[in-house]
Amino acid sequence: MTTEGTIKKALPVAVMALAVLVLWYAGAVWLNAPTATDALNRAGPGWTTADLIRATLAMKRPILPTPDQVALDLYTSLTGYPVTSIRNLLYHTGVTAGAALAGFGMGVVLGVALAAGIVQARTLESSLLPWVIASQTVPILAIAPMIVVILGNLGFTGLLPKAIIAMYLCFFPITIGMVKGLRSADPLTLDLMRTYSAGTAQTFRLLRLPASLPYLFTSLKIAVAASVVGAIVAELPTGGQAGLGARLLSGSYYGQTVQIWSALVMAALLSVTLVAAVGLAERALVPGGRGGAR
Amino acid sequence: MPAAQPAPLTLVPPAAEPAPRTIVDIRNLTLTYQAADHPVYALSDVSLSISKGDFISLIGPSGCGKTTLMRVVADLEQPTSGEVTVNGMTPEQARLKRAYGYVFQAPALYPWRTVERNVMLPLEIMGLPKAERQQRAREQLELVGLAGFERKFPWQLSGGMQQRVSIARALAFAPDLLLMDEPFGALDEITRDHLNLQLTRLWLSTRKTCIFVTHSIAEAVFLSTRIVVMSPRPGRILDVIDCDRDLPRERTLDIRESPEFQRIAHRVRDGLMEGHSYDD
Numbered sequence: 001m002t003t004e005g006t007i008k009k010a011l012p013v014a015v016m017a018l019a020v021l022v023l024w025y026a027g028a029v030w031l032n033a034p035t036a037t038d039a040l041n042r043a044g045p046g047w048t049t050a051d052l053i054r055a056t057l058a059m060k061r062p063i064l065p066t067p068d069q070v071a072l073d074l075y076t077s078l079t080g081y082p083v084t085s086i087r088n089l090l091y092h093t094g095v096t097a098g099a100a101l102a103g104f105g106m107g108v109v110l111g112v113a114l115a116a117g118i119v120q121a122r123t124l125e126s127s128l129l130p131w132v133i134a135s136q137t138v139p140i141l142a143i144a145p146m147i148v149v150i151l152g153n154l155g156f157t158g159l160l161p162k163a164i165i166a167m168y169l170c171f172f173p174i175t176i177g178m179v180k181g182l183r184s185a186d187p188l189t190l191d192l193m194r195t196y197s198a199g200t201a202q203t204f205r206l207l208r209l210p211a212s213l214p215y216l217f218t219s220l221k222i223a224v225a226a227s228v229v230g231a232i233v234a235e236l237p238t239g240g241q242a243g244l245g246a247r248l249l250s251g252s253y254y255g256q257t258v259q260i261w262s263a264l265v266m267a268a269l270l271s272v273t274l275v276a277a278v279g280l281a282e283r284a285l286v287p288g289g290r291g292g293a294r
Numbered sequence: 295m296p297a298a299q300p301a302p303l304t305l306v307p308p309a310a311e312p313a314p315r316t317i318v319d320i321r322n323l324t325l326t327y328q329a330a331d332h333p334v335y336a337l338s339d340v341s342l343s344i345s346k347g348d349f350i351s352l353i354g355p356s357g358c359g360k361t362t363l364m365r366v367v368a369d370l371e372q373p374t375s376g377e378v379t380v381n382g383m384t385p386e387q388a389r390l391k392r393a394y395g396y397v398f399q400a401p402a403l404y405p406w407r408t409v410e411r412n413v414m415l416p417l418e419i420m421g422l423p424k425a426e427r428q429q430r431a432r433e434q435l436e437l438v439g440l441a442g443f444e445r446k447f448p449w450q451l452s453g454g455m456q457q458r459v460s461i462a463r464a465l466a467f468a469p470d471l472l473l474m475d476e477p478f479g480a481l482d483e484i485t486r487d488h489l490n491l492q493l494t495r496l497w498l499s500t501r502k503t504c505i506f507v508t509h510s511i512a513e514a515v516f517l518s519t520r521i522v523v524m525s526p527r528p529g530r531i532l533d534v535i536d537c538d539r540d541l542p543r544e545r546t547l548d549i550r551e552s553p554e555f556q557r558i559a560h561r562v563r564d565g566l567m568e569g570h571s572y573d574d
Contacts, residue, residue: 191402195392196392196416196419197392197419
């Protein structure tokens with residue numbers, strides 16, 4: 001790629017990032033101004049607008065911390081402590097990622113199995129699909145503590161309850177996408193398999209499954225991001241000491257907004273990384289790179 | 295083989311002109327299906343016998359049941375009444391024994407497979423070892439003039455090349471019967487002429503029995519030993535024209551200017567006109 005091409009690609013990204021930063025700083029000034037004004041008034045009269053802006057950008061417990069405050073907090077957390085330390089955010093990210101990936105794996109198995117059943121047996125479609133859809137109308141925040149309590153009673157603690165909640169969120173897009181994908185084979189190609197007197201299993205393996213892959217990967221990208229949300233939500237009621245959810249909770253207990261924002265940034269980075277990894281797997285596994293859902 | 299062994303086969307005089315064996319036999323075939331408000335007679339009392347080595351074209355306007363007729367032979371549609379045998383078996387038995395190769399209107403190639411692996415698909419389903427699959431695929435691709443394209447993906451090929459791949463795929467497991475449903479319908483005329491020429495050579499060299507559905511009179515006359523003219527509402531056979539008497543088996547594109555060719559084409563056109571009601 002030429003440098004000109006790189007610039008063309010990078011320019012919109014840079015402009016967008018700059019706009020976000022400007023808005024973020026403006027928002028910090030605006031939201032933190034009331035508290036900062038109070039503090040300046042208490043210190044005495046005679047402060048200028050410049051004093052106010054400086055104060056809003058360097059507060060100990062801001063309503064909205066500035067990007068540089070978040071960046072500094074992330075830097076000290078990531079470099080100041082060993083990865084195994086509870087004060088290092090990477091450790092918490094790892095805990096959440098473990099639960100999310102375990103849930104994602106279970107969600108893929110469950111989602112693909114459900115889709116295969118629904119596509120192969122008409123009765124399963126009418127009996128199973130309404131339940132699959134109904135399961136997603138239950139707010140995850142309401143059901144997550146129940147799952148944690150019930151599984152805790154059964155003796156399951158730690159990763160498993162979190163993984164199950166992550167799975168609960170991410171099997172749905174996989175089932176829906178996979179059903180569509182498994183049915184996406186061209187009627188002519190299905191006739192073709194019939195002329196070869198191919199069995200149901202052969203048609204599934206040689207035609208339906210490969211035809212579904214582009215759809216599956218689109219769903220997997222949604223599902224892997226949802227699994228991170230599921231894992232974080234699951235960490236809120238567990239009262240655990242580790243995980244990005246636990247950091248968010250303790251941050252809000254103690255009014256540590258900077259800590260909350262750092263955890264949010266790490267969660268976003270985790271999701272982006274996982275979605276990118278799914279994209280790489282798609283490139284490797286879907287040859288030709290044409291046709292299907294994209 | 296021991297020398298004492300008698301060779302009874304040599305006692306039979308080598309039959310230079312054996313009675314042509316019937317490959318496909320269709321008797322009083324009727325197929326109706328229920329549309330929204332009225333029954334549709336897709337095929338009405340169709341009878342046709344196809345001998346080994348024949349090249350039969352089914353020609354007629356849209357809705358005359360030519361594709362349906364071929365799909366019945368392939369056991370992709372079930373007739374309402376009548377009898378069909380393929381190699382002396384029911385169409386279903388013939389399908390299960392993989393008696394025919396089917397070429398569809400569209401190439402129907404798998405976009406995730408390379409050209410070679412597309413041709414290998416039926417062989418894979420039949421459970422042939424990999425080395426043999428590969429060798430047969432190479433042979434068939436060479437036969438349709440696509441040697442060197444094994445590793446390409448279908449979308450890297452032109453429409454005409456894709457349809458040639460699909461013909462190679464239909465030939466890969468060496469069926470005696472080749473069913474082709476307007477394989478060149480979507481192609482431009484120059485490509486179509488070229489492929490017609492290739493197909494007629496392929497047919498001469500492999501001695502397959504072919505059933506070919508087409509819209510084009512010139513294509514039908516050029517390729518066929520017999521032309522079956524069909525008419526819609528209800529789908530039925532109007533005329534069966536023997537081209538073998540007047541045209542040589544080995545044909546070149548020049549033949550289309552010959553008076554014999556024109557005469558047969560004229561008769562096909564007359565048949566089509568007769569069957570077509572212009573009141574709608």
